[in-house]
Amino acid sequence: MNIVQTSNAPAAIGPYSQGVVVNNLFYSSGQIPLTPEGVMVEWDIQAQTHQVFKNLKAVLEAAGASLETVVKATVFIKNMDEFAQLNEVYAEYFSVHKPARSTVEVARLPKDALVEIEVVALVK
Numbered sequence: 718m719n720i721v722q723t724s725n726a727p728a729a730i731g732p733y734s735q736g737v738v739v740n741n742l743f744y745s746s747g748q749i750p751l752t753p754e755g756v757m758v759e760w761d762i763q764a765q766t767h768q769v770f771k772n773l774k775a776v777l778e779a780a781g782a783s784l785e786t787v788v789k790a791t792v793f794i795k796n797m798d799e800f801a802q803l804n805e806v807y808a809e810y811f812s813v814h815k816p817a818r819s820t821v822e823v824a825r826l827p828k829d830a831l832v833e834i835e836v837v838a839l840v841k
Contacts, residue, residue, distance in 0.1 A: 725775035727751035730827060735776045743780040743838045747793065748772040749830040757828055762799040765831045766806040773836060782838040787816040793833040797822040803832060 721736040729735060729746065736745040750758045750765035758768045777783050794803055826833050
């Protein structure tokens with residue numbers, strides 16, 4: 718098992734790693750819309766989703782993977798009424814390659830984020 722760590726994404730805010738690689742699969746921890754410096758982006762679902770994808774791209778790259786190798790995404794959203802706006806941004810990052818996905822509405826996310834996404838990807 719290899720632990721993935723990059724300064725291009727926010728540090729873990731608890732006792733966990735940004736991700737791990739096991740048997741050529743990368744498992745990310747959930748990414749919320751913090752900048753690498755730990756600052757929460759503005760309170761808009763689309764802006765927050767873009768930041769989450771910036772973070773995901775950074776940890777995927779550190780693992781030797783990419784958005785194109787993602788096989789499964791799990792999306793946690795605070796308000797399902799914002800599902801369409803989230804999907805608009807999500808489709809920008811997964812326009813041709815469309816991994817399997819689950820989306821779950823939750824009562825609360827870390828740092829009161831509006832969205833959190835975790836992925837499983839093949840390592841190149």
